[in-house]
Amino acid sequence: MEVLKENWTGKVREVTIGATRDRGGTRTGSVTVGGETGLPFLHFEGITPNPPRIALEVWDTAPDEWPEVVREPYADVVSDPAAWAEKCVGEYGADLVMLRLASCDPDRENRGPADAQATVKSVLSAVGVPLIIIGCGDPDKDNEVMPAVGEAAAGENCLIGIARQENYKSLVATCMVNGHNIIAQSPLDINIAKQLNILITEMGLAPERIVIDPMSGALGYGIEYCYSIMERVRLGALQGDKMLAMPVVTFVGQEAWRAKEAKEPDDRAPGWGPQLKRGVAWELMTAVALLQAGADIMVMRHPAAAKVFRQHVDQLLSQGEGVA
Amino acid sequence: MILIGERINGLFKDVGRAIAERNPEPIHALAIAQTRAGAHFLDVNTGPAVDEPEKVMGWLVRTVQEVVDTPVSIDTMNVKALEAGLAVHKGRALINSTTGERAKLDAILPLAKEYGARVIGLAMNEKGVPKDANDRTAIAMEIVAAADEYGISLQDVFIDPLILPVGVAQEHAPEVLETLRQVRLLADPPPRTVVGLSNVSQKTKNRSLVNRTFLAMAMACGLDAAILDVTDQELMDVVATANILLNKEVYCDSYLEVARRAHAG
Numbered sequence: 195m196e197v198l199k200e201n202w203t204g205k206v207r208e209v210t211i212g213a214t215r216d217r218g219g220t221r222t223g224s225v226t227v228g229g230e231t232g233l234p235f236l237h238f239e240g241i242t243p244n245p246p247r248i249a250l251e252v253w254d255t256a257p258d259e260w261p262e263v264v265r266e267p268y269a270d271v272v273s274d275p276a277a278w279a280e281k282c283v284g285e286y287g288a289d290l291v292m293l294r295l296a297s298c299d300p301d302r303e304n305r306g307p308a309d310a311q312a313t314v315k316s317v318l319s320a321v322g323v324p325l326i327i328i329g330c331g332d333p334d335k336d337n338e339v340m341p342a343v344g345e346a347a348a349g350e351n352c353l354i355g356i357a358r359q360e361n362y363k364s365l366v367a368t369c370m371v372n373g374h375n376i377i378a379q380s381p382l383d384i385n386i387a388k389q390l391n392i393l394i395t396e397m398g399l400a401p402e403r404i405v406i407d408p409m410s411g412a413l414g415y416g417i418e419y420c421y422s423i424m425e426r427v428r429l430g431a432l433q434g435d436k437m438l439a440m441p442v443v444t445f446v447g448q449e450a451w452r453a454k455e456a457k458e459p460d461d462r463a464p465g466w467g468p469q470l471k472r473g474v475a476w477e478l479m480t481a482v483a484l485l486q487a488g489a490d491i492m493v494m495r496h497p498a499a500a501k502v503f504r505q506h507v508d509q510l511l512s513q514g515e516g517v518a
Numbered sequence: 519m520i521l522i523g524e525r526i527n528g529l530f531k532d533v534g535r536a537i538a539e540r541n542p543e544p545i546h547a548l549a550i551a552q553t554r555a556g557a558h559f560l561d562v563n564t565g566p567a568v569d570e571p572e573k574v575m576g577w578l579v580r581t582v583q584e585v586v587d588t589p590v591s592i593d594t595m596n597v598k599a600l601e602a603g604l605a606v607h608k609g610r611a612l613i614n615s616t617t618g619e620r621a622k623l624d625a626i627l628p629l630a631k632e633y634g635a636r637v638i639g640l641a642m643n644e645k646g647v648p649k650d651a652n653d654r655t656a657i658a659m660e661i662v663a664a665a666d667e668y669g670i671s672l673q674d675v676f677i678d679p680l681i682l683p684v685g686v687a688q689e690h691a692p693e694v695l696e697t698l699r700q701v702r703l704l705a706d707p708p709p710r711t712v713v714g715l716s717n718v719s720q721k722t723k724n725r726s727l728v729n730r731t732f733l734a735m736a737m738a739c740g741l742d743a744a745i746l747d748v749t750d751q752e753l754m755d756v757v758a759t760a761n762i763l764l765n766k767e768v769y770c771d772s773y774l775e776v777a778r779r780a781h782a783g
Binding site: 384386388389393433435 | 769
């Protein structure tokens with residue numbers, strides 16, 4: 195039977211995160227994502243030159259809102275982001291560490307730029323993998339903290355976030371000055387995703403330094419819509435739209451562990467099976483779905499979910515051998 | 519949308535004079551300006567009643583390609599001049615054009631094959647320009663069949679349904695639009711379509727507006743390419759906006775700036 199193939203004219207740009215010594219940083223390796231020339235895992239239509247990557251999430255403060263089952267693997271390290279990051283890499287095999295500076299939140303410890311800088315430096319010296327660093331999410335506080343963070347990690351070619359249409363300029367500036375890549379987030383809106391990329395490039399940051407976060411929900415919480423948006427980003431890239439041709443990052447762990455099905459403890463949902471298995475499955479299934487939609491970097495939380503997810507990716511990639 | 523810049527034509531006084539004096543500078547300037555404005559091809563026409571059309575066409579093609587890599591649309595009814603242009607052209611040219619007459623097809627399609635050129639096929643024959651869409655499409659089908667005989671990919675064949683000046687032959691415009699729709703159904707993948715846009719507005723009082731309006735209508739009917747004034751900014755804005763409205767590009771607030779910037783770069 196003849197396979198009908200699409201002949202795409204465009205491709206996703208490659209973005210490299212992390213700088214080794216010869217590139218002016220101190221990372222032991224860098225990670226390149228993107229470069230796809232077809233829809234995910236349609237090996238007969240295009241290539242996937244860089245495998246999707248897993249980042250594990252590290253906080254600079256105890257993540258009390260995480261359910262107990264996902265805090266448990268990190269119980270011995272939650273008070274020390276450097277040790278936490280080390281465990282993510284050494285024990286759980288993370289490709290990248292995603293450091294969330296949650297403690298800077300005015301509603302939490304309200305720590306300042308100097309503390310954030312110290313945290314970032316300690317994590318940089320604890321692990322050799324590239325870093326994703328995001329602020330606490332409060333726009334004013336992020337504008338105060340993230341430029342200092344960018345400076346503390348100057349030359350390390352981190353992926354820094356989160357830029358939004360309402361608040362991107364200071365983050366773009368720090369990425370340009372200190373040699374970082376940026377996460378451009380849009381609220382499940384393809385038009386804003388494109389517009390924000392245009393605004394960022396108009397400031398002078400190269401499109402090869404942008405990773406799109408089109409936002410997502412967990413399985414059961416509107417994931418179909420998120421899937422469509424993410425797929426539309428990839429289709430845009432393949433059709434030659436240069437302002438959508440960026441790799442995609444998705445915060446899977448954050449969304450999955452917000453879902454009731456993952457959060458409810460055993461005693462409150464006796465009919466649903468053990469929470470650990472249920473929550474890990476929820477994170478894993480969310481990741482698997484968004485992988486098919488075109489995500490390049492999965493920010494995950496539970497190491498068991500990350501482990502099975504990696505096996506799944508390897509299987510999908512190996513099936514392409516000899517076919518492409 | 520494939521944009522073919524119309525400006526290097528001996529009918530324009532500046533080009534006519536440059537040809538007569540063999541002065542490359544005006545040709546260079548127009549080649550660069552149209553390429554910057556987004557032209558994918560540059561149409562080159564010696565103009566009527568020029569001495570030694572073969573030599574002039576060869577000179578024009580060489581002169582254009584001295585300053586840009588943009589491929590040339592070699593616009594002539596003279597087969598010798600066409601061959602002279604193809605012989606010196608770098609890259610894959612566009613032959614403008616053949617008609618549906620068998621003798622023309624047999625003279626021009628072998629040249630397209632030999633030089634790996636794309637070719638425009640006018641939906642007319644020895645009887646002239648048909649009055650309605652069905653007759654235009656019938657001629658298009660003959661061109662498509664002949665191209666197939668000569669082993670030319672239909673992706674390299676551009677059917678021109680021939681738009682006439684609206685002030686002279688108003689009834690042709692809807693027939694041209696209908697032909698654009700019909701040609702898409704001739705084969706899978708279908709041949710491409712092209713119009714010489716400025717012809718529609720000949721001798722009208724609002725040339726740019728007539729051009730813009732017809733281009734939007736033709737794009738809605740599936741038009742793939744146009745020979746037009748790529749330096750007309752409002753016309754280029756219509757191309758960018760029609761691409762959005764046809765869902766060929768993702769909308770964003772700055773789509774127009776991006777389109778203009780892409781053309782400026």
